[in-house]
Amino acid sequence: MELKTKNITKQYANHLALSNASIEVPQGTVFGLLGPNGAGKTTLIRIITRITAPDSGEVLINGRPSREEDTYNIGYLPEERGLYRKMKVGEQAMYLARLRGLSKADAHRELMKWFERFDIMSWYNRKVEELSKGMAQKVQFISTVIHNPDLLIFDEPFSGFDPVNAELIKNEMLRLKNEGKTIILSTHNMESVEELCDNIALINKSQVVLQGKVFDIRQQHRSDIYRFRLRGNDFAKDFEITHPTFFVLSQAPYHEFIDLRIKKQDDISNSELAKLFFDRYDVVGFEEELPTMNDIFIKTVS
Amino acid sequence: MSFPHLLPCTLYPKKRQMMNNINLIIGREYSTRVRKKSFILMTLLTPFLMVGLVFVPLWLSSIKDGNIRNIAVIDQTGVYAPLFESTDLYKFQTKEQMPLLGGDIFAILEISGDLSENPQAVSLTSERQAPQDLQSIIRRTLNEKVTQQRLDALADSKDVSTEAITQVRSILDSGSNISLRTLRQDGEGNVQESSTVLAAVIGMVFTILIYMFLLMYGAMVMQAVLEEKKSRIVEVMVSSVKPVKLLIGKIIGIGLVGITQLLLWGILVSVLFGVLSLFISMPAQPEIPMASPVEIGGFDIEGIMASVMNFNWLEIIVYFILFFIGGYILYASIFAMFASAVDSDEDTQQFMMPVMIIIMFALYAGIYSVSNPDGPLAFWASLIPFTSPIVMMVRIPFGIPLWEKLLSLVLLYGTFLLISVVAAKIYRVGILMYGKKPTLKEMVKWLRYK
Incomplete structure (x- = not known):
């Protein structure tokens, strides 16, 4: 499912939650929805899932305005998620x-598959209140994807999971993406954004301030910083290249190596730059330091 | 577009058929509550309690403890003592008859003079409070004799013809057992026997039922809304169900629980009453000649049953259901509206107080209306929608004009439609708001949110 929002504006009593927010989520990709707390991410998600209506603007699904029945084709895992504490896990998941929108038989069959896959069949008859937070999250995840929707929206999906289960969820998301599902991921975990997302939109103060492919964005934010790792612990003191094309930001010993960070000053090609080092030292590693999503996030928001 | 490797393609058409989720919500709200132990216990035990409240006093009063109580009669005049006939319970003995004075004496009846001249010349002394039936036996025996004495005196005076005296005596003997029958005339001029006391009792029973259910089930709706908010499931729910549907499903589901409970109570109470009155009417009927039935505490069961059947039960029950539904939805909407706006039990208090006060006021208005079912308080309180479900049930058994009932219903249903639209709008916004408790002003602003 391809999703677009066009100039969505939403005003609450005393604050503007969204102002002309337009995003484009191509089909079969993972889309990161980023932004500080209270920026308007959840409002945008609620508008996409038709929980609330925008004051103006529209949501387009495969190019046409979204309809009531589209909600059956969306799976939404909200950040504020819970379960009925007194119900049994299986009963709750069935409900x-x-x-x-699943029939009783379909629901049961699908649940069995997912409970097998997550290895939680033994919980089926336990009460929700007996579950740990991580366990409850698994049940939540299952009930988000159980109806095989084409659009999945996960709001902070990794919170409450230990690394093992976070990895499990990550892999499930990638598997769903490979099946052609469209996924919107809203999270503050920037590592997972770099790992999972194809595109992102950064919302700050109710506006979309940055949008595009993760790769492109990182390229755009590059700041000509390069890292070298050189062999030889004896030249830590006598390292000396001075050249008008760069200056050294830092140097630090690392076991028997030395790590250098330099900033390129002038327009010289990477191979020319590298040559300066390769000629004089035993170079173990050389890479351009791209800004992390975390850096970009902080730089853009502040 | 999609690759449903998990699901067969046939799933998709089914998705579209299942647009109406209200049934599922009603089902869950209903079944989780009806299966609760507390619900089952309360539903089964309350009828026993209700029947017990009626029958235990009746039954206790009919128990004879088997002890014969000795009443010592000290009669200075000697005229009255022989008149007392011992009963199953009380043995009247004069000083001479008593072998040992100071033995097991329950009470001492002392008559110190001619009662026809000095009616105060009699006293009953006992260690414990003398039972009503003993008092009434003594009172009646002495009254009869004194009446005779006075009539004798009158006859002796020769101012009155003996014939007249005989007539008076026969009138007195035949007794003046007047029982006031109250009749009711309906619109077509048919006169029916009715009982004001029964009308009041029936009215109160239904009023208290409605009051209880409004409070109990209103609070249940409030708890349900709050629980969904507190457990954070509500956003999961509204991502697949419209908030309005969630609210409607919840109110209907919980209402059905209430109706189930009412039905079960109705059935259980009538079965229990049926069984028990069979039991009671057999052994408890032996004549108790010395006392009239009312004083003994026994009931003229057949008479009461006849009067009970004279009420237009169909009418009462139809109106009960109509007012019950209207009142329940009205109050449930209000409770849900306020519960949706807050996130903790403590915060509900502030909003609940005014609602509680109105319901309490309605109950008191209902209780006062029993004694004056056509007074201005009863009239207005049974028209105003917030009190009408409670107060109207007091008045209906007394028989009131059709237009009042219809007007009251129209007002009630109109109000609940209006209130539930407002409540749904507030609810829709409120359930997704966490944090600060909103003011009423802010809630009014929510009404305008899209």
Whole structure:
């Protein structure tokens, strides 16, 4: 499912939650929705899932305005998520699956598959209140994807998971993407953004301030910083290249190596730059330091 | 576009058929509550309690403890003592008859003079409070004798013809057992026997039922809304169900629980009453000649049953259901509206107070209306929608004009439609708001959100 929002504006009593927010989520990709707390991410998600209506603007699904029945083709895992504490896990999962439009038989069959896959069959008859947070999250995740929707929206999906289960969820998301599902991921975990997302939009103070492919954005934010790792612990003191094309930002010993960070000053090609080092030292590593999404996030927001 | 390797393609058409999720919500709200132990216990035990409240006093009063109580009669005049006939319970004995004075004496009846001249010349002394039936036996025996004495005196005076005296005596003997029958005339001029006391009792029963259910089930709706908010499931829910549907499903589901409970109570109570009145009417009917039935505490069961059947039960029950539904939806909407706006139990208090006060006021208005079902308080309180479900049920058994009932219903249903639209709008916004408790002013602003 391809999703677009066009100039969405939403005003609450005393603050503007979204102002002309337009995003484009291509089909079969993972889209990162980033932004500080209170920027308007959740409002945008709620508008996409038709929980609230925008004051102006529209949501387009495969090029046409979204309709009520599209909600059956969306799986949404909200950040504020819970379960009915007094219900049994299986009963609860069945209920949510059926609310999402599955017949009793389909819901049961799908649940069995997912419970097998997540290895939680033994919880089926336990009460929700007996589950740990991570366990409850698994049940939540299942009930988000159970109806096989084409658009999946995950709001902070990794919170509450230990690294093993976070990896499990990550892999599930990638698998879903490979099946052609469109995924919107809203998170503050920038590492997972770099790892999973094809595109991102950064929302700050109710506006989309940055949008595009993760790769492109990082390229655009490059700051000509390069890293070298050189062999030889004896020249830590006598390292000396001075050249008008760069200056050294830092140098630090690392075991028997030395790590250098330099900033390119002038327009010289990478191979020319490298040559300066290769000629004189035993170079173990050379790479351009691209800004992390974390850096870009902080730089853009502040 | 999609690659449903997990699901067969046939799933998709089914998705579209299942647009109406209200049934699922009603089902969950209903089944989780009906299966609760507390619900089952309360539903099964309350009828026993209700029946017990009626029958235990009746039953206790019919128990004879088997002890014969000795009443010592000290009669200075000697005229009255022989008149007392011992009963199953009380043995009247004069000083001479008593072998040992100071033995097991329950009470001492002392008559110190001619009662026809000095009615105060009699006293009953006992260690414990003398039972009503003993008092009434004594009172009646002495009254009869004194009446005779006075009539005798009158006859002796020769101012009155003996014939007249005989007539008076026969009138007195035949007794003046007047029982006031109250009749009711309906619009077509048919006169029916009715009982004001029964009308009041029936009215109160239904009023208290409605009051209880409004409070109990209103609070249940409030808890349900709050629980969904507190457990953070509500956003999961509204991503696949419209908030309005969630609210409607919840109110209907919980309302059905209430109706189930009412039905079960109705059935259980009538079965229990049926069984128990069979039991009671057999052994408890032996004549108790010395006392009239009312004083003994026994009931003229057949008479009561006849009067009970005279009420237009169909009408009462139809109106009960109509007012019950209207009142429940009205209050449930209000409770849900306020619960959606806050996130903790403590915060509900502030909003609940005014609602509680209105419901309490309605109950008191209902109670006062029993004694004056056509007074201005009863009239207005049974028209105003917030009190009408409670107060109207008091008045209906007394029989009131059709237009009042219809007007009251129209007002009630109109109000609940209006209120539930407002409540749904507030609810829709409120359930997704966490943090600061909103003011009423802010809630009014929510009404305008898209």
